[in-house]
Amino acid sequence: MRAGQREKLRATLKGRLIVPGESSYESARRVFYWNPKTERSPVAIVQCGHEDDVLRAVEFARAQALEVSVRSGGHSHLAWGSSDGLVIDLSPLKQITIDPRKRIVRAQAGVFSGEVARAAAMHGLVPVLGQCPGVSATGVTLGGGLGWLSGLFGACCDNLLSARLVTADARTVEVNAESDPNLFWAMRGAGANFGVTTHFEAQLHSIGTVLGGDLHFAVRDAHAVLHGFREIMHDAPDGFQATLNLTSGERGLFVSLCHTGKEKEADELMRKLRSLAPPIREAMQRQPFVSLAEKAAATNPGNTPTPTFRAIQTVYRERITDELIDIYLDQLAQAPSDLVLGLSHYMHGKVCRVKPTETAFPHRHAHSIHLRAAYSWSDPKDNEKRFAWGEEWLRQLRPKSNESLYANYQTYETKTGSPSVFGVNHTRLLALKEKYDPTNFFHRNANIAPAKG
Numbered sequence: 001m002r003a004g005q006r007e008k009l010r011a012t013l014k015g016r017l018i019v020p021g022e023s024s025y026e027s028a029r030r031v032f033y034w035n036p037k038t039e040r041s042p043v044a045i046v047q048c049g050h051e052d053d054v055l056r057a058v059e060f061a062r063a064q065a066l067e068v069s070v071r072s073g074g075h076s077h078l079a080w081g082s083s084d085g086l087v088i089d090l091s092p093l094k095q096i097t098i099d100p101r102k103r104i105v106r107a108q109a110g111v112f113s114g115e116v117a118r119a120a121a122m123h124g125l126v127p128v129l130g131q132c133p134g135v136s137a138t139g140v141t142l143g144g145g146l147g148w149l150s151g152l153f154g155a156c157c158d159n160l161l162s163a164r165l166v167t168a169d170a171r172t173v174e175v176n177a178e179s180d181p182n183l184f185w186a187m188r189g190a191g192a193n194f195g196v197t198t199h200f201e202a203q204l205h206s207i208g209t210v211l212g213g214d215l216h217f218a219v220r221d222a223h224a225v226l227h228g229f230r231e232i233m234h235d236a237p238d239g240f241q242a243t244l245n246l247t248s249g250e251r252g253l254f255v256s257l258c259h260t261g262k263e264k265e266a267d268e269l270m271r272k273l274r275s276l277a278p279p280i281r282e283a284m285q286r287q288p289f290v291s292l293a294e295k296a297a298a299t300n301p302g303n304t305p306t307p308t309f310r311a312i313q314t315v316y317r318e319r320i321t322d323e324l325i326d327i328y329l330d331q332l333a334q335a336p337s338d339l340v341l342g343l344s345h346y347m348h349g350k351v352c353r354v355k356p357t358e359t360a361f362p363h364r365h366a367h368s369i370h371l372r373a374a375y376s377w378s379d380p381k382d383n384e385k386r387f388a389w390g391e392e393w394l395r396q397l398r399p400k401s402n403e404s405l406y407a408n409y410q411t412y413e414t415k416t417g418s419p420s421v422f423g424v425n426h427t428r429l430l431a432l433k434e435k436y437d438p439t440n441f442f443h444r445n446a447n448i449a450p451a452k453g
């Protein structure tokens with residue numbers, strides 16, 4: 001990219017253009033899962049100061065034939081929010097408006113889940129977003145989106161009402177169920193494929209306080225706790241969600257949970273959980289949902305130094321089997337430090353009652369589960385060892401996954417490609433991709449590759 005062209009772009013922007021050599025370049029190109037395999041060196045990063053900057057960036061990338069990546073929170077497991085071409089970073093766009101009467105949030109693309117939860121809480125309302133406050137509300141919703149309240153209110157994308165999109169041919173369109181039902185359907189699960197979302201509207205809900213927090217057990221009780229967790233989750237009421245985390249470090253074994261509903265139901269669930277093994281610590285309280293929604297996720301604990309490298313492997317399984325539990329226990333015994341093995345988003349309730357074809361997000365089988373192994377390190381000498389451990393974890397757990405992938409948690413490619421992600425919806429999505437993005441301009445995502453792209 002020539003300096004003259006670059007400066008012309010800079011002059012049209014309300015935000016910042018960051019290029020190699022500038023002091024903020026190193027931090028601006030870095031994303032959450034940063035490691036020698038995901039590292040990219042963009043020729044330029046547009047940090048948008050206004051939605052118009054997205055249009056300018058798309059026009060520029062087209063004219064210069066640059067690869068584009070779109071970033072809101074930078075949490076993609078495969079670092080899709082970065083590329084060696086032009087990065088369109090929407091994270092500075094933070095406006096949030098709540099319409100308490102209609103129970104709707106309208107927000108710009110850069111808002112985090114925790115920020116939406118805080119704004120909604122000012123009106124006694126709650127959003128359906130992911131479990132980590134620092135992940136972008138837009139990114140999680142465009143890929144489907146699973147959170148504490150999905151058993152009650154569905155996936156994040158089930159609560160999406162409209163989106164404003166900059167398309168591959170640099171047009172701005174409002175997409176909702178009336179304006180373009182097909183594209184709106186596709187946005188809910190495959191949204192990153194169809195343009196840059198600059199703005200979205202989503203449904204909010206009203207709930208009372210929740211019981212939430214962490215229940216810690218000794219790692220030596222992991223076998224009993226994993227088996228019991230499976231039993232409890234199998235019959236879980238819609239208002240209950242729990243994530244099991246097994247760590248090789250001092251955080252040990254803990255269940256993070258959120259219960260919405262009658263106190264008697266919560267008491268009974270807690271009784272069952274406490275009977276799995278003697279709890280060694282409880283950090284649990286009745287609280288407004290926002291307090292839980294603002295708590296750091298297991299993969300991103302607060303008050304710990306940022307590691308130099310992070311990586312993750314994830315697998316989607318339709319059941320928690322005995323074989324899966326045995327692999328988890330065995331892998332933990334051989335794990336490096338700074339490892340978190342997780343069982344997340346036990347699928348049940350409303351999210352599973354929505355038909356797989358109702359939105360582009362298809363993976364809604366009751367009792368299925370998302371497995372993860374997240375690890376971090378700081379010494380480059382450990383690179384090979386860490387990657388080898390992650391590959392081995394994947395090698396053991398992937399065979400019974402039916403090669404199904406959840407867009408938001410994709411960490412590997414399958415031979416079949418995007419049908420693994422979109423299942424029964426793939427054919428319809430492919431036709432829409434060919435209509436809206438025939439050259440595959442937006443491909444740093446769970447990509448639906450058009451025939452001509």
Ligand SMILES: Cc1cc2nc3c(=O)[nH]c(=O)nc-3n(C[C@H](O)[C@H](O)[C@H](O)COP(=O)(O)OP(=O)(O)OC[C@H]3O[C@@H](n4cnc5c(N)ncnc54)[C@H](O)[C@@H]3O)c2cc1C
Nearest residue numbers: 071072073074075076081130131132136139145146197445
């Ligand atoms: C700590 C942590 C906790 C998580 N917790 C959950 C959870 O509870 N539930 C869940 O479902 N997922 C969860 N995720 C996964 C998360 O939903 C996905 O990684 C999501 O894609 C992140 O979006 P992002 O904007 O932050 O990331 P980015 O890397 O910026 O973007 C991810 C993908 O979305 C596209 N994209 C982002 N913004 C836009 C936009 N404005 N317009 C068009 N495309 C866009 C990007 O191009 C890329 O393909 C978690 C991830 C992490 C790291």
